[in-house]
Amino acid sequence: MRILVTGGAGFIGSHLCERLLSEGHEVICLDNFFTGRKQNIVQLFDSKSFELVRHDVTEPILLEVDQIYNLACPASPVHYQYNPVKTVKTSVMGMINMLGMAKRVKARILQASTSEIYGDPLVHPQTEDYFGNVNPIGLRSCYDEGKRVAETLMMDYHRQNAVDTRIVRIFNTYGKRMLENDGRVVSNFVVQALRGDELTIYGDGSQTRSFCYVSDLVDGLIRLMNAESEDIHMPVNIGNPGEFTMNELAAEIGKTIGTDIKVKYLPLPQDDPKQRKPNIERAKNLLGWSPKVPLAEGLGKTVAYFRQIVKT
DSSP states (O other): OEEEEETTTSHHHHHHHHHHHHTTOEEEEEEOOSSOOGGGTGGGTTOTTEEEEEOOTTSOOOOOOSEEEEOOSOOSHHHHTTSHHHHHHHHHHHHHHHHHHHHHHTOEEEEEEEGGGGBSOSSSSBOTTOOOBOOTTSTTHHHHHHHHHHHHHHHHHHHHHOOOEEEEEEOOEEOTTOOTTSOOHHHHHHHHHHTTOOEEEETTSOOEEEOEEHHHHHHHHHHHHHOOOTTTTSOEEESOOOEEEHHHHHHHHHHHHTOOOOEEEEOOOTTOOSOOOBOOHHHHHHHOOOOOOOHHHHHHHHHHHHHHHHHO
16 A cells, blocks of 8 residues: 555654555655654665655645555654644644545545543543543643544544544553653653663652553554454554553663662652553454563663664
8 A cells, every 4th residue: 555654754653664664565754854853764765665755744735645644743742842832733734634635535544642632630541431631721731632633633524524534542652763852751761871860750750651662552553544343433542551650660771771770859740640551452352452562671672772872
């Protein structure tokens, strides 16, 4: 098939492009390089089936494709809070443009949504039918609400125009090609530990997250895109239900690197979720998907990648 990946030069997008090419598809990678990097995809340039288009999804574009994976949007607080208006426009205008294209060329479209749509959840673990606890005017709302509106648009285009849609709610993902300065907890901890710095923990470190290795996530995205079912257009959680406190994660990274770590505690940012863990029963039943890579193995690969980055 001919497949478009928006945000294809980003952390997750580059892994997805690589996987799709390995399966014999033609891949168009579209990226404006706000957080994407050419070095993430440079190894794909020699492939005759790979094409790179420098473009911003907030501007209309028409391409003839069979499938669209819409991953374009900065996904870490450091980047999405840098220009919050642009973040909302990327989620909303970008979604409208991609759905318009999908409607015109009759392409199937998958939206990369997020566990952030659950906000600071009052239900644990989070199931897809939970509506969330989101502050619509907070510092994080440009991302949370942008993704929520994108899901609304997906459902409305499906109901009104019969567009073939898929929605995936992605929980914390980690692995090689994460940006070293993106403010996400795994990259923060690993880079700080490799440099011999104190690890920064916000709050008392008892808040929890669930960490999914990037290869597991990509497998889930592809399964969802290609699955057939009556209610396949409804959202699906993809994440690893293994739950760790920030203190436990810090200790695990120290063990992986083989160093004694020191920690400094800072105040918890506004609206930072206290708990985050996916219920993945829907993914198991619909897609036959569950994560394969345990945290220790995934951290080993991630640390190996960041050792090279920190050296240079």
